[in-house]
Amino acid sequence: MTIIEKIFFRASGKRVKPNEYIWIKLDLVAMRDFGGPNVVQEFKENFGDMPVFDNKKVAITFDLHIPPRDEKVARNQQVLRQFAREKGIRLFDVNTGVGQHILLENGLVKPWDVVVGTDSHMNLLGAIGAAGFGMGTTDIAGALYKGKLWFKVPHTIKIVVNGILKYPITAKDVILYILKNLTTSGALNRAIEFCGETIRMMNLSERITMASMVTEMSGDVGFIEPDETVFEFLRSHNVENIEPISADENAEYERVYEFDITNLRPQIACPHSPDNVVDVAEVAGRKIDQVFIGSCTNGRFEDLKIAAKILEGKRVNENVRLIIVPATHEVAQQAEEAGLYRIFLQSGAVVVNPGCALCTTGHPGILAPGEVMISTSNRNFIGKLGKGGEVYLASPATAAASAVRGMITSPMEFWS
């Protein structure tokens, strides 16, 4: 059995095959300031004042429009705070950060868990061996009521990555390179298992980067077999009863891909598709207006550290706005303690409170028509960050190097 087949086997109590429809018990149901208010509305319309299935297994995170930018958003957040109080649900308010990362840092997710939430990047929880699924509001309202949901068992694709990652080549370059090869529909309705020496040597932050961008391949979830790297993180975040999970030797994969990243150069996804990927060198020199370092894909402490390494002692180009957003409060604290804030502020960067930040319009930092941004986020869909704006996706190293030069720049230039 593959990892997803094992998780679904345990959760449903019966052996499952790809394409089967089954009902699965949920270990955690999450919603956030976006989608959450619609969930509450659906829940109340359909189930009135009924309690949720298990208030210990529900979490609300505020990560998108924080603090609220207008009355509508403020009212939405108020609805969630009231619902949380009514039902006894744990709520992480505007001072915490990106939902999935908050769930991890608060010890709410462990390997084998099935987690659903109102965010398409819930699947980054695969980085610790949990099955995270992004869902719409009806699903989440149903999950709150019943504690289980229907699933179609996905086929699994195995992606083997070998070769040693050498700074300034990062996990983001690896996943962009894989995305280029698989394309945005390459893992449509599939689970992925990442393995190989490159993956084994990755820290949790890098694994999160890998797993998060399975969404951009249209995959359901991307797993990395948890090992001591993950167990140590979980133990240090008060998770008990951690059970390892791995695929069987004879697990059936629909497809297997092998990549050798030994000679990989920095990668960048050009507008307007995450799979429109080329070597940074091919587009180097293009003028940019803004740089965003953060997001659920690249907002961990290690990501900020990579950016700081390049920014230290330098100034952001006068024609560029650099916006840096730690994924969570915990990351922000780590960054502050490590002296990164001083580096960022001295470089002229704008440092924003933890959260999703520039992943939708509506957040400060939207582009004007014709403006170009490099983002460490995961999507560069047309119009996503403002009509007429163009977004390139790259690693924190490439983003920081480009912010300093004022144009798309390979971080190799800052590495002798």
Added chain:
Amino acid sequence: MESHNSGIKNPVFRGRAWCFGDDIDTDQIYPGKYLPLTDKVEMAKHAMEGTDRGEEFLKHVQPGDIIVAGKNFGCGSSREHAAIAIKGAGINLVIAESFARIFHRNCVNTALITLELKEAKEINDGDILEVNVDTGEVNNLTQGKRYKAAPLSELEKEIINAGGLLKYLKSAG
């Protein structure tokens, strides 16, 4: 459940095709700036707005029209607004080569019917289609061609017949 033969109730749809390409993402179907909306009537005013023919669509869409698209329709965000807005615009059926997982779930859960049709791209904009969503028969009356779409699963049919996931869960007790 009342689905005595597991068939879709009132399975025949007849309407005019609105054609879109591959990888139409949820930001195109429902731009991010409208995410704070919770009113379904308001959401419907923005269906397909971010696509290159959004303005035309919103001006001329008629109840009963059918959206036809290429592969990976609805990729991107988990926003259910995308499915709700399409349905609110009077569309009851979306035909595509393939659908993104979350969007597909959102459609089933809100009883908006989706059919996967390999030959979706052979359909032209404005073609009149007659579709039996129960059998998967797609009859292009304009071109005189017939196709067979992938059938819906039993579970999908039950949820759609119940009027969506929440009604299904309630009636299932």
